[in-house]
Amino acid sequence: MNDEQPILIVEDEPKLAALMRDYLEAAGYTTLCLDNGLHVVPAVRAHEPKLVLLDLMLPGRDGMQLCQDLRGFSAVPIIMITARVEEVDRLLGLELGADDYICKPFSPREVVARVKAILRRSPQLLDTSAPRLLIDEARYQASLDGITLDLTPLELRLLNTFARAAGRVFSRDQLLDHIYSDHRVVTDRTVDSHIRNLRRKLEQVCPGETPIESLYGVGYRFQLAEKQPHA
Numbered sequence: 001m002n003d004e005q006p007i008l009i010v011e012d013e014p015k016l017a018a019l020m021r022d023y024l025e026a027a028g029y030t031t032l033c034l035d036n037g038l039h040v041v042p043a044v045r046a047h048e049p050k051l052v053l054l055d056l057m058l059p060g061r062d063g064m065q066l067c068q069d070l071r072g073f074s075a076v077p078i079i080m081i082t083a084r085v086e087e088v089d090r091l092l093g094l095e096l097g098a099d100d101y102i103c104k105p106f107s108p109r110e111v112v113a114r115v116k117a118i119l120r121r122s123p124q125l126l127d128t129s130a131p132r133l134l135i136d137e138a139r140y141q142a143s144l145d146g147i148t149l150d151l152t153p154l155e156l157r158l159l160n161t162f163a164r165a166a167g168r169v170f171s172r173d174q175l176l177d178h179i180y181s182d183h184r185v186v187t188d189r190t191v192d193s194h195i196r197n198l199r200r201k202l203e204q205v206c207p208g209e210t211p212i213e214s215l216y217g218v219g220y221r222f223q224l225a226e227k228q229p230h231a
């Protein structure tokens with residue numbers, strides 16, 4: 001992770017995209033613009049943006065589908081941009097996992113203000129979602145409650161995937177997608193055994209807790225209890 005993580009602007013109207021880009025860059029952010037929905041998932045995987053501005057109506061794949069796609073593997077903040085106010089209620093009802101909604105026409109200043117507000121709310125995704133857990137992806141190190149975990153690279157990626165979306169349910173397929181970037185052929189049982197090992201290592205550090213929960217027929221969910229306040 002570094003400060004160069006861009007804000008991803010997904011908007012097929014070039015003038016609107018340029019307007020958002022200019023205002024965000026003037027506010028000090030790096031940006032990346034896409035005008036086709038099909039390019040969004042690969043771009044998010046490749047660039048790990050700190051936030052996504054997502055237009056609803058797009059060529060290729062629409063914003064609603066994309067929001068669900070992204071939530072399958074990422075906790076990146078998403079601001080959905082819709083052309084109609086009436087649309088927002090419907091979108092909220094669908095619980096797509098977007099963090100905020102902006103209606104067109106909007107003022108670019110408002111966009112910048114909303115972006116800032118959301119980034120202030122989650123300055124460190126890892127810290128807010130799992131403050132007991134520290135993961136250093138670059139060094140392949142992780143610690144829980146101050147105790148270093150002895151993890152394989154794959155277990156670390158698995159843990160990272162979970163930690164970035166604490167409380168979210170992942171199917172085995174979603175986990176496979178995320179941990180095997182080379183899309184090797186692996187079976188569900190492979191994931192299960194990696195999870196079993198990871199769970200055992202976590203539970204050694206916090207006995208009595210179940211940080212990784214199995215949901216029968218669905219998949220897995222990761223959640224750490226809040227840190228106990230010191231007596």
Ligand code: CA
Pocket residue numbers: 011012013055056057058
């Ligand atoms: Ca559009």
